[in-house]
Amino acid sequence: MDDALPQRPTPTPMPAAAEAPARGDDCTVGAAARLLGVSVRALHHWDAIGLLTPSGRSWSGYRLYSDADLDRAQQILVYRETGMGLAAIGELLDGAPATAAEHLVEQRRLLSERISRLTRMVRVIDTMMEAETMGNHMSGAERARAWHGQWSEEYAAQAEERWGGTDDWAESERRKAAMTLDDWQRAADEAKRLEADLADAMRRGVAPGSQEANALAERHREELNRWFDVTVPKQVLIAHGYVDDQRFTDHYDAEEKGLAAWIKEIIDASALAQGVDPGSVTWE
Structure with a gap:
């Protein structure tokens, strides 16, 4: 009879990918990465900087992400799409408590702003592509020569500051892209x-609301129509800018002192004659 003790079965090693049973729906870093559509490296980095630290660990030391952790990860990903940096996202999420609905409202606002910025960038690129395709690219120096230094790039910067991002601005850019040097010279x-x-009429004492003043106001609107379609309300708002923005005032008053204010007066009077109240116009 063999007196040797029976051998205990050797335990089968657990595969490296296996985990001890997770708490509830907790998942490993690999599973979390797949759910979120990010890399494991990204989750490790977020953990290292304290942006997203998994709530638990398995008995073997694996990171375990809870449902709340995954919710925070989703918030991080959405805020990243708004262009916000990781440090700023951490400050936001760790700051004053906010409900899921409040986060959604803020995320929608930020994403809408980014969409608007990107849309403006696309319009600029489209304009540049159109200009290059048509062979009508003009340098800043060429525009300055055409305008004899009157408006050039400074005027463009002022106009973009006020109207950039609107459909009318995009239309103006498309029209300018198609203009030749002769077109620019004629416009100037x-x-x-x-x-x-206008300066001569002001010096002669032409009264706002008179037939001559109204004709000049209409001629002014026709000149603006070169760049985009200008309604009377739009013309009124543009003319208001002549006195609200010192840069425009300086330009017109260099021709004749008080000219900027006088142009606004004749345009307001012409608008009233056409049934448009200058005090309640909107950009339409």
């Missing part, structure tokens, strides 16, 4: 003649 010459005629 006609604008200078209009300003000279």
